[in-house]
Amino acid sequence: MRLTCPLCGPRDRREFTYLGAEDYLHRPAPDAPRDAPPDALSEAWDSYLHLRDNPAGPTRDLWYHEQGCAAWLLVSRNTITHEITGVELVANRKGGAA
């Protein structure tokens, strides 16, 4: 398996570290403090931390070019055909601010 790093070009998968689904990018806003800690998690946070799809087909997930440029990559690929349809820099995607 190879990923085409936007900065380094096509690279063997051994250079990359896998994190998981794209969902990790969509960190909810901090919950408003409620009565007093400890607080239960809001649904948004619960979902962010724990709920993941297990898609058969197109998926987007996060890879780290650890043995390369240290860029985090958002990889579009197909879990059935193993085709990789796109790789973009996490830092360059739209709406990336905290």
Add this chain to the structure above:
Amino acid sequence: MRIEGKGIIDRTREVKFRFDGRDYSGFRGDTLASALLANGVRLMGRSFKYHRPRGVLSAGSEEPNALVEVLGKTIRTPNTRATMQEIFEGLDTRSQNRIGSLRHDLLAVNDLFSRFLSAGFYYKTFMWPRHFWEGLYEPLIRRAAGLGSLAQVHDEGVYEKAWAHCDLLVIGAGPAGLMAALVAARSGADVILAEEQPILGGRLIGDGGVIGAEPAALWLAGVEAELRAHPNVRIMTRTTVTGAYDNGTYGALERVGLHRSPRPSLPRECFWRIVAGRTVLASGAHERHIAFPMNDRPGIMLASAVRTYLNRFGVAPGKRVTLFAANDQARQTARDLMAAGVQVAAIIDPRQDVSVVEDCPVHSGAEVIDTKGRHALRAITVRKGAEVFDIETDCLAVSGGWNPALHLTCHMNSRPRWSDELAAFVPVADAVPGLEAVGAANGDFSTHAALLGGKAAAGAALLALGHKVAPVALPAAEDAPYTHRAIWAVAGEGRAWLDLANDVTLKDVQQSARENFASVEHMKRYTTQGMAPDQGKNSNVAALAVLADATGRGIAETGTTTFRPPYVPVSIAAMGAGGRGKGFAPERFMTSDQASRDRLAPMIEAGLWYRPAYFPKPGETTWREACDREVLMVRNAVGVCDVSTLGKIDVQGPDAGRFLDLVYANTISTLAPGKVRYGLMLREDGLVMDDGTAARLGQDHYLLTTTTAAAGQVMRHLDFVHQAFCADWKVRVISVTEGFAQFAVAGPKARALIDTMLDAPLGDLPFMGVVQTAIGGVQARLFRISFSGEEGYEIAVPVDYGEALFRDLLARAETMGGGPYGVEALNVLRIEKGFLTHAELDGRASADDLGLGAMVSTKKDCIGRAASRRPGLHGPAREQLVGLKAMAEISAGAHLFRPADAVERVNDQGHVTSVCWSPVLDLWLGLGFLQNGRARYGEKIRLVDHLRGIDVECEVTHPVFFDPDGGRMRG
């Protein structure tokens, strides 16, 4: 028997070799099989189950019978195909799967009981008593059935792995592959031509013929010379492509040194990963055997193999050869033999109306229904209508038609298509993305079709890759239609083998269908047909046809089993090349490594790092003596320890403080320049990721330390948080772990030692301060931090100066009653102080569990903050960090129980993470997690370790045992 003037072996180079303890000679260019045949040896093996005498069937990697052991100095390589093993001077081989000699195998008794040993016999028979299976039945069966054996010693052979990239990978160097490679070579593409055999040519070698206006051999020589002259062409002979994988990746096994006398520097095999823009599969086809009764005797061979032995090796496999075939192409075997002066006894063709051009008896509408000869074929019985007669013959050349070698096209889930016209499976288009099958591999059996297919496929591939396609003229070649009749089996008395490698007969497959193992995948598993060495090469299609017949379905409907990689056996040693012993993991050495080893310090692994455990002194007999001495040395004088393995991360930029506030639970941005703060990092799920220090070196410049274990994880995490959540902040993060050597100097005399080192007086450096300084003109950073509880400094210099500084520090320390200390003493010192490592930060502990709940700032957001406030991560229901004091030895990993409770899982109160003997307190100390532990100081608790037989009563205490006010480290 050699035929003068035939073959392309080098008759000037005689090669001596051994088989079953006897000396033979052959010529350079021979395989073991061809050389044995030339010496009149036809019995080469015993069959898997019935121990039937077997000879060579084929001339390629699909060989099911002639499997031998190649003997090395200490190791032996079993299941080597005699048809693939080239001979070299001193090659020593022996037959396998026998007790006694090959001619008189005691296990041949199995053959007498063959009517009982049919498919499923073991499943049905050895059922009672159940426990006999493992102890008795299985070992016996395994002894009797099987292949070669391993030497049971370590394989000292050298293996390699390698990667290659190309525009066009051409698999197979027959006419189709050569044509494809030629087109790509002239077009300037980067080409790899992989050929399983040691020589190029494919069937052109065994079949000859004419291409253009010249003999095929001359055309071949011309093409090879041109390809070798192209710098953009890599020709890899003795290389079998074994598997097709994602993104144009192919596995390939190169037999680098197996054809020569072993030399230590020469790898035996190399496993390649080849990445190709496009691929042309020109792997040819496998000829089929026919399941007629007693079709397994030595001397019964594939017709194409007979041609190969004659034309490539100059060997006649018999003196009086018979041909049994239902296609016109196989007739060439008879013609070639006769032209070489070998007698052809008869041609037996099941078809009724066949042309007769050969000058020998031709029996049309006839079939072979029996054979005779125990160790070698003597005669065959032929049935022609009502007439039955015997023919004396010592070699029967058989052709049941051809199967395209389409295995690689099925490696990515594609299924082949059944062609009624060819009576064979053929590849479907786009079975593997970027791969096109051509020539015989695609069911195009004529030489003309192969050349045409190779040229067209290479052209299409190059266009797809954006290359211009150079013109290559298509030479004229034989274009005869494939005239054949499908024949799978011949009815008659006696066993008819379908799968010679696994001893599966016609009846086994029919029985499988009767017992309702009628799906092809069930039949395969019930009978073992096509498994192990065969992998569907010889027997697959015939077995499917028989199954289809037995179940009343068509072959297309029956389908085929799944072809999986590898296409030929790949030794584990080749796939794992480089990963043995020290090659398993890289080693990381600190700059002080040699200095520590000079002092005979035993090194222990910390991740990939090697760190000194302790520094033994003369007279010390156990590690504990050295450790205790080193602990007291630090507490009473001064110790030096290399702490370079800690992760060091440099963070710079106007938003650096803001960024650190996001990744640390506590606030870092309020730190004054020149100061250091302890920092706690959470995972987003609220549990503790790591701890360490953050030093503010300047207004926009911080240096973080991480634990040794989590250095990589923290770096990944910081990059993620930065790039995912605040890429627009002005901050940059980089690991400088490898850039600096860092040494801890700790003890009451640490300050005095440091003072002798620095170029300028230190002046006042308060606890948790950092200062830029210099040693011998080298820039250094001096931190006043302590992981020992003593007045401590950590001094960091560029790695190039690390070893010199370490040796200098030790020399100076020793004049002050100090010296080096290792990680054993480091561990005791930190346990006495209740400092944490990843024994405690085990991924399950929350900040509150560790007594650090107050560090999670409520004034700002941070990674993990939301989840850290969950009810389940707080309070008395959790196991909290405590200290344990004991008068007897205790162990990490032990569990804690109330003294009154039974020692049962339901009563478990917690567990122990770290222990040590404290020479300062004269006690055993432990750190651990105990339910509601902070409320239970002073309580007695029972510590039990079943594994080590430890059962000790302890006192629960605060986790800081020594100098709880920290007066010693603050100075």
